[in-house]
Amino acid sequence: MRYLRYACTLAMLVPSPSAAPLIRGSVMKLMNRISTYSIAASFFLVIASASASQAIKTSLFQQALQARQTAEAVQASLLSPRNFSKAMKFYAGAEQKFKRGRNLASIRTDLAAATQNFTKATQASKRAQRQLAALIKTRGDAEKVQAARYSSALWQRAEQKFSKAVGDLERGAHKSAKRRAAEADRIYRDAELNAIKSSYLTEARLLLARAEKLKVSKYAPKTLQKSRMLLQQAEKALSDNRYDTDLPRNLARRADYEAKHAIYIAEVVKSTRAKRLTTEDLILDWETPVKDIAAAADISARLDRGYESPTEQIIIYIEDQQSRSQRLGQDVNTLQAEVQQLQRMLGGVSKERVALSGRLEAQARVREQFEQIEKMFSRNEARVYRESKEVIIRLVGLSFDVGQSTIRPANYRLLTKVQQAIQAFANSNLVIEGHTDSHGSDTANYALSQRRAEAVKQYILANSRINASKIAAVGYGETKPVANNETTRGRAKNRRIDIVIRPQLTGY
Structure with a gap:
């Protein structure tokens, strides 16, 4: 405004026509500066307004x-589409x-409905x-x-049934939801079966046909035959039990792998012969990866x-690292929980400090008992976790x-150690958990895992003084794997019994 007043004054004080051009030039310069400042001010106002608007929206x-x-x-959006869709409309x-600058009260009403x-x-x-776990x-x-x-x-048919089952569950129509879930489950399994046949079996067949053209049987007959046998087993498994697709899927993948493996071996054999490599050359070449892996684990x-x-040493090293990592993760979770509890309790009255002291003592006892139990078992007997x-x-x-649940005499020694470990936590509640791998039907796996858990429970009750009300047996079937069901080693890890001890300590 100061510049504007100055310009106007100059305009009024023009002394003569000869001085007019000079004065007009000065006025124009001043007007340009005024225009520039106005644009800049408007720009910053827009930015400030947008920033304030975003802050309001974030809070709102x-x-x-x-x-x-x-x-x-x-x-x-999948499991509760009606409620989710309704919420999204309000949101x-x-x-x-908000974008159109409508009344805040109306916006808050919509947001409250969306949140609800x-x-x-x-x-x-x-x-x-929970209720549709098997279907999911x-x-x-x-x-x-x-x-x-x-x-x-x-x-598409299965998806329609799934949506209807979920919709029924949303409305509380549990019987209808259960019926439609069973229908959807059956159709999904049929779709999976068709997909396995179309994808896995077809791929394996194409690979075997390619192997025939490359005359792989001349260089890797055993591996190629293994692929053929696995493919036959997969086809038979699909025909015998169309509702257990885990086994045929795994067999088909292995057939696919062995066909590729055979082709690779054939290429290596051809290359070896072309380069006139000796058996010693091959052995030395294949030792290199073992040395490299061992070196990474600091093993000679x-x-x-x-x-x-060296292979056994490397496996032991990896398993130790996995156990250590799991232990450290558990310790971190435990310590975080303790820190939160301490933060809540510190600074309180004397009674709270006494309770805190008792809690810390109880935790120290649990840690000590845990370490004692951990030392009781060899790595081939049990792994102990918190x-x-x-x-x-x-x-x-x-x-x-x-397929059996009978305790064998070979397991008596291990179960005796388990009883000794349980005694370290007197009056604790126990849960014997049975688990299986993914091969076999869901129903059969649940039943088998329950029988095995019950067998261990009855053995412990028969050979100790534990109160029957303190121990429970639960079968989880294949629903809680700890390893990959696609490998033999992984499936062996998943077939297991877990003893869960829940200490009943004062202050813990």
Whole structure:
């Protein structure tokens, strides 16, 4: 404004026509500066306004956004579509109203409705995850083999049944939801079966045909024959039990792998012959990866007696690192929980300090007892873990005959150690958990895992003074794997009994 007044004054004081051009030039310069300052001021006002608007939106939408993110984390759009869709409509409506500068009260009303429906969707999704757990797993299995691509018609039918089952569950129509879930489960399995045949078996057949053209049987006959046998087993498994797709899927993948393996071996043999390499050259070449892996584990690989010794050392090293990592993770979780508890209790009255002292003493006793139990078992007998307030003894050395639940005499010594470990935590509650791998039907696996858990429970009761009310047996079937079901070693780890000890200590 100062510049504007100055310009006007100059204009009024023009002394003569000869001085006019000079004065006009000065005035124009001043007007240009005024215009520039006005534009800059407008620009900064726009930025400030946008920033303030975003801050208001962040504050206004925060609760609804958190509710939305929580719902999305539990797949609410899939498991509670009605509630989630309703919530999204309110949320989108609130965004549009905010964008158009509508009344804040109206926006808050929409956001409150969105939050309420997102919360309903989250709760409904969690119920669905519990009540439709088997169906969700079956759908996931079909999804993994790309049933939507290889068996699109069946997949669409199954998806429709799934949506109706979820909708029934949302409305509280449990009987209808259960019936439709069973129908969807069957169709998903059919879609998965078709997809396996179309993808895995077809791929293996194409690879075997390629191997024939390359005359692989001349160079790798054993590996090629293994692929053929696995393919036949996969086809037979699919025909014998169409509802257990885990086994045929695994067999098909292995057939696929062995066909590729045979082709690779044939190429190596051809290359070896072309380069006129000796057997010694091959052995020295193949020793290099073993040495490199051993060196990474700080192990000196001595191969003067073959691969067995360094291989075993490397396996032990890896298993130790896995156990250590798991232990450290458990310790971190425990310590974080303790820190939070301490933060809540510190600074309180004398009574709270006494309770804190008792809690710390109880935790110290648990740690000491845990270390004692850990030392009782060899690595081939059991692994001992801590999860929050629980102590878990994973009986890796306890085995059953195929499909059986009878305790064998060979396991008596290990179970005696288990009883001694349990005694270290007097009056604790115990849960014997039975687990299986993924081969076999879900129903059969649940039943087998329950029988095995019950057998261990009865053995412990018969050979100790534990109160029967303090011990429970639960079978989980294949639902809680700890390793990859696609490998022999992984399936062996998943077939297990876990002893879960829940200490009953004062202050703990």
